[in-house]
Amino acid sequence: MTAHHHSDPGQQAKRAAEYERWLGSSSLSARSIRWWMGPLGQWFANAPLYRLKANLKLDRTVRLLDIGVGRGTVMRMLDDALECDRAPVGLDVSRTALRLAAADEENPDRGAGLVQGSATALPFADGSFNLVLCGHLVKHLEDDDLRALFIEVRRVLEPGGLALIWEFGPTGHRALDAWNARRLSSGVRHPRLRSTNTLRRLAEESGFTFTRDADLRPFLLPPIPRASILIGRPPGED
Numbered sequence: 401m402t403a404h405h406h407s408d409p410g411q412q413a414k415r416a417a418e419y420e421r422w423l424g425s426s427s428l429s430a431r432s433i434r435w436w437m438g439p440l441g442q443w444f445a446n447a448p449l450y451r452l453k454a455n456l457k458l459d460r461t462v463r464l465l466d467i468g469v470g471r472g473t474v475m476r477m478l479d480d481a482l483e484c485d486r487a488p489v490g491l492d493v494s495r496t497a498l499r500l501a502a503a504d505e506e507n508p509d510r511g512a513g514l515v516q517g518s519a520t521a522l523p524f525a526d527g528s529f530n531l532v533l534c535g536h537l538v539k540h541l542e543d544d545d546l547r548a549l550f551i552e553v554r555r556v557l558e559p560g561g562l563a564l565i566w567e568f569g570p571t572g573h574r575a576l577d578a579w580n581a582r583r584l585s586s587g588v589r590h591p592r593l594r595s596t597n598t599l600r601r602l603a604e605e606s607g608f609t610f611t612r613d614a615d616l617r618p619f620l621l622p623p624i625p626r627a628s629i630l631i632g633r634p635p636g637e638d
């Protein structure tokens with residue numbers, strides 16, 4: 401890792417603390433984000449993920465890591481649809497999110513792993529997964545932290561593995577983007593809205609040789625565009 405790829409743990413810890421305070425509070429916006437992370441909210445917020453099995457021709461051999469797993473709704477939906485041989489793993493920096501995820505679990509025997517940790521220092525061995533998801537998280541990361549996330553995602557992917565990253569993106573209209581950023585900052589300050597091209601460039605700078613516009617759609621709510629990329633680790637690379 402070169403010096404300019406260094407992420408700032410202090411900055412991230414501050415962000416994490418903001419999330420923790422927000423998710424656990426009784427404010428209206430905290431109720432709202434908890435709803436967005438639940439079954440109905442996720443169907444509206446993450447509709448294209450419900451077609452991922454068909455779109456990526458996924459099967460039971462998927463070894464899934466969901467970074468920023470929230471309440472675990474998407475992770476469980478995919479695990480149920482694929483009947484994965486190996487239980488998926490969901491990572492989140494927020495203990496409150498992980499508590500909500502554990503409370504939502506209807507089948508504790510499944511033993512889906514819920515792990516507290518940072519997206520930029522993944523506590524997993526090299527090559528542990530063949531599919532990594534990361535939804536609505538990267539707006540909270542500065543460029544250096546996002547590069548660190550990509551480097552970590554590439555490390556934990558086995559050769560041939562894929563990662564799908566999606567996030568609120570810019571509209572191309574400055575005033576509207578400023579308005580959207582304000583709406584998204586009710587709990588966590590200064591979200592960064594990046595285009596698909598910017599996400600691809602940062603992934604390439606971090607070592608990914610395969611990057612594509614994943615063009616996930618339609619996202620139903622909230623009415624803010626999304627940017628999404630599919631990146632992978634072709635076999636035969638170091």
Ligand SMILES: C[S@@+](CC[C@H](N)C(=O)[O-])C[C@H]1O[C@@H](n2cnc3c(N)ncnc32)[C@H](O)[C@@H]1O
Pocket residue numbers: 412415416419436437445446467468469470471491492493494497517518519520534535536537540
């Ligand atoms: C808006 S929620 C997204 C939930 C779900 N993945 C989705 O797509 O809707 C973002 C989640 O990312 C977590 N998060 C934010 N920054 C993180 C970081 N640096 N490392 C790990 N998790 C983080 C938050 O605690 C929160 O649960």
